[in-house]
Amino acid sequence: MTEADDAERLFLGTTAGEATYREALDRAVEAVVDAADRERPFSGRSPDALDALLDDGPVLPEEGVGLDAALDEVAERVLPHTVNVADERTAAHLHCPPMVPGLAAEVLLSATNQSLDSFDQSGAATLVERRVVDALADLFDLPDGADGVVTGGGTESNFQGLLLARNRYCADRFGRDVQSSGLPLAAKRLRVLCSEEAHFTAEQAAAHLGLGENAVVTVPTDDDRRMDPSALDATIADLRDRDHEPFALVGTAGTTDFGAIDPLDDLADRAADHDLWFHVDAAFGGALALGDERDRLAGVERADSLAVDFHKLFYQPISCGAFLVRDGAAFAHAARNAEYLNPADAAAPNLVQKSTRTTRRFDALKPYVAFRALGRERLAALVETTLDTADDAAALLADADDFDLLADPSLNTVVFRYRPDEDLTAGELDRFTRAVREALFNAGRAVVARTEVDGVAALKLTLMNPRTTLDDVAAVLDAIRDCARTVTAVRREVTA
Incomplete structure (x- = not known):
């Protein structure tokens, strides 16, 4: 086959390319359909075994094997050994089974290959993203003038919120344009406040922003693992007494382990009182805005910036999130122009100046298609189904003699431990729990998460699949019991 033949067959725009x-x-x-139709959520193959399975010649051979053969290799050797997110017993992380409208949108956006940095690379795609952002601003009751941009997820959105917060503060407080002149010497005094249960991306962002992870000060939480406003007051006073300068407050709407939602209204009051940029990380819990429990997000409309993920409880394919700002003018704190891309005198909307990325996929199409296809009520019903299943799972665990429920669920995560039939020290229980979780995964019977509560390992169900029933949860608990018995038997044999 010649180079000309390849150009005809491998690209759209020709009859041969369309057929290919x-x-x-x-x-x-x-x-994909075959891979989703499996008996177990994971094959249980070890990393070494999978590496050996894939070791069948170079990834980039001198002569290719052909498209059919390459796809068949993936179908036979890769997909059957990935974690099946469609399985009802996959319940470890905030890793959703993507809905079909989003999958169809992926086909459209990948093939048309729009780049959302400039209008002359995207056309209507840019306007679709702007409409999705406007819909989100309405969903979260942000005021006129709010704006936003589609991101790769919560990590990027949280970073961008603190980037704008830092640049605004340095401009207002020190008269310093960080973009052009770098950080002032006084930046070593800057501090970010968040709850002790907040996502690690606050610290990660502070490190990337040149402030260091130690610039993040965590505030104690109450019995429901929500930031304690009184403790926040004391923390701010202590920082000021020590000549530190808090400039941003991060509220969390859905912590990773317990789904806790900080008292956002109270935090917004403190942010206003102390001139703090108020960023809300709603990557997990933002989907509550769709339904009857939206009141739990009261105060989110007062945020200066907001992170929301579509690849969690909006059930869209990875990756897809959004970053919103209360005042679109805030993007000026990090915007730039390039003559070849988004010249300052351009009349067309070029979204690159609102993003930390240049080339950016048309991921806005996924929520656009899903929103248009299902509407708010049907999307809300899917979210509420997972919340109800989590409540039912918690009740099942609470009634079981051999499990300890560690907290009532706030969203759709359920944290618990298996209770062995012998007294173990905290260290022994920690090792036991870790071993049970590993045995469960290696057997391929269920995928559950491991976390830590009070310094000791615990297990966690993150119930993302609207098709998961209480019977599925019961089957996972039975699998944990079986693995626990095996771990106990091995432990007793070793110590005998």
């Missing part, structure tokens, strides 16, 4: 595309998609769809 259709055939490849048909083959890929069959592979």
Whole structure:
């Protein structure tokens, strides 16, 4: 086959290319459907075994094997050994089974390959993203003038919130344009406040921003693992007494382990009183805005910036999130112009100046198609189903003699421990729990998460699948019991 033949067959725009595309998609769809129709959520193969399975010649051979053969290799050797997010017993992380409208949108956006940095690379795609952002601003009751941009997820959105907060504060407080002149010497005094249960991305962002992880000060939480406003008052006073300068307050709407939602209204009051940029990380709990429990997000509309993820409880394919600002003018704190891309005198909307990225996929199409196809009520019903299942799972655990429920669920995470039939020290229980979780995963029977509560390992169900029933949860608990018995038997044999 010649180079000319490749150009005809491997790209859209020709009859041969369109035929290749259709055939490849048909083959890929069959592979995906087959991979989703498995008896277990994971094959249980070890990393070494999978590495050996994949070791069948170089990734980049001198002569290719052909598209059909390459896709067949993936169908036979890769997909069957990935974690099946569609399985009802996959319940470890905030890792959703993507809904079909989003999958269809992925086909459209990947093939058309729009880049959302400039209008002349995207056309209507830019306007779709702006409409999605406007819909989100309405969903979270942000005022006129709010704006936003689609991101890769909560990590990027949280970073961007603190980036704008830092740049604004340095400009207002020190007269310093950080973009052009770098951080002032006084930046070593800058502090970010968040709850002790907040996501690690606050510390990660502070490190990336040149402030260091130690610039993040965590505030104690109450019995429900929500930031304690009184403790926040004391923390701010202590920082000021020590000549530190808090400039940003991060509220969390859905902590990773317990789904706790900080008292956002109270935090917004403190942010206003102390001139703090108020960023809300609603990557997990933002979907509550769709339904009857939206009142739990009261105060989110007062945020200066907001992170929301679509690849969690909005059920969209990875990656897809959004970053919103209360005042669109805030983007000026990090915007830039390039003559070849988004010149300052351009009349067309070029979104690159609102993003930390240049080339950016048309990921806004995924929520756009899902929102248009299902509407708010049907999306809300899917979220509420997972919350109800978590409540039922917690009740099942609370009634079981061999499990300890560690907290009532706030969203759709359930944290618990298996209670062995012998007294173990805290260290022994920690090792036991870790071993049970590893045995469960290696057996491929269920995928649950491991976390830590009061310094001791615990297990966690993150119930993301609206199809998961209480019977599925019971099956996972039975699998944990079986693995616990095996771990106990091995432990007793070793210590005998």
